[in-house]
Amino acid sequence: MKTNATSLKTRRLAATGAALVTVLAAATGPALAAPGDNESTAPGNWRGTLVSVETVEQLSPQAAADQAAGRGYPARAARYGVTHYRVVYRTPDEHGRLTTASGLVSLPERGRDDLRVVVYEHGTMAARAQAPSVNPAVHGDSALFAAAGYAVAAPDYLGLGLGPGPHPYGDLASEVTASVDLLRAARSVAHSQGHRLDPRVQVTGFSQGGPAAMALGRALQSGADRHFRLGSLAPVSGPYATRDAEAPAGLDGTLHPKVAVYYFAYWLTAMNRLHHLYDTPSELFQAPYDQAVEALFDGTHSDSEILQSLPDTPQQLLTPHGIDWALHPTGGLLAAFEASDSSCDWAPRVPVRVYAASGDRDVALSNAQHCAQALTEHGAQVTLTDVGTVEHSPSRRLALPQVAAWFEERLPA
Structure with missing residues (x-):
């Protein structure tokens, strides 16, 4: 389908x-x-x-x-x-x-x-x-x-x-x-x-x-x-x-690119509040999306509004550093992945x-x-x-x- x-x-x-x-x-x-x-x-x-x-x-x-x-x-x-x-x-x-x-x-x-x-x-x-x-x-x-x-x-x-x-x-x-x-x-x-x-x-x-x-x-x-x-x-x-299956599939086109954009934006901004992934959104998100991405997930925006405000692919959303870090996580991002991926262990x-x-x-x-x-x-x-x-x-x-x-x-x- x-x-x-x-x-x-x-x-x-x-x-x-x-x-x-x-x-x-x-x-x-x-x-x-x-x-x-x-x-x-x-x-x-x-x-x-x-x-x-x-x-x-x-x-x-x-x-x-x-x-x-x-x-x-x-x-x-x-x-x-x-x-x-x-x-x-x-x-x-x-x-x-x-x-x-x-x-x-x-x-x-x-x-x-x-x-x-x-x-x-x-x-x-x-x-x-x-x-x-x-x-x-x-x-x-x-x-x-x-x-x-x-x-x-x-x-x-x-x-x-x-x-x-x-x-x-x-x-x-x-x-x-x-x-x-x-x-x-x-x-x-x-x-x-x-x-x-x-x-x-x-x-x-x-x-x-x-x-x-x-x-x-x-x-x-x-x-x-x-x-x-x-x-x-x-x-x-x-x-x-998320580390070994979902993030790679989102970046290599296995998933719907637009949906992958939504998931990356939502998860990264939420995890930043728990694991301090960045000082400013521009470290992970490209302009102009870095200026709006956090506010989109304030609980008042529908998914359709969020999707309309974000780009079509993860490569347009994430900085080169953000993409590389997602594929080779360290520090706070690694901790976020490990916390999210522990439910079946x-x-x-x-x-x-x-x-x-x-x-x-x-x-x-x-x-x-x-x-x-x-x-x-x-x-x-x-x-x-x-x-x-x-x-x-x-x-x-x-x-x-x-x-x-x-x-x-x-x-x-």
Whole structure:
């Protein structure tokens, strides 16, 4: 399936409206801002505590099935209606300081007290307005699982949705803490509705959410929360090997050049805040893009706006030094790569299914191959499934129903 790269990214944000971006920018003001510095050293029991809960949708079984079908999943009868809740909760930021994050918690309308749990880690997005808790257009991802009887937690991650500050794109550590703390918040929401959450968590995620899912699985297995533990793990089309797979594929034309430009710009500007890659953007980005690239990822710009403001190829975006450094990383860039690429370097004690697509030109298939190999070398039981010669977004639509069916085999709802 051949499609213009710009339109591929634009479609992912088709539901974004300028009005919604404006509303969400306002919503990150004082009412939902991070607590003061005097709370930054508070005991760890503040993590996952609720700041606010809002019911955003209540769906009949048919409406829940229609919502999942609207995300491209095969139509099938839903067993339960679904209620989606927008949750704001306390969590550490990427530096360990107290802040807030938001996420979507979806509960099936069923009488059973105990609910099995699915975490869904979303894919790459730059606009706050596209995050699960504030974007009804992506609620079908959660409805796919919740309509089958699962409680679903879909974190926005830091800096997206109603979370303050810029999003630390690709930072595994904060993706994990935001996810664990949303699970804690979801437990409180479920309890308020008369449910208990099963401790065994089934974890999946797409694109950026692939490594986030892998890292969350490792944290749960290692005891990150006293209540929850890992049940199953099934990431989809993730960039698990940015140094050895994704960056080279972005520079040699294996990936859509325009999409590679977007990923390079987003990841490098985010990693600079964590690993100090440059003093001024002109060290890595060519003029005139060096003057605008950081501001493009402030959470108010849609992907289509960002793509229109950036060049067509990585060679037009990056300086010669930036290209050479990406291929031969040292110092801060090497540290950033190593932190981003660590999600598969462990031994899950549960079966793992890794899904990818050989036709994906956003995230190279070699990422999944690197991940599966690393897991196998650590002694894990892993299955790599190629969903076919399809592009990036279609790989999600093909893989997630398979994930849902496998979760049902593993830990039925």
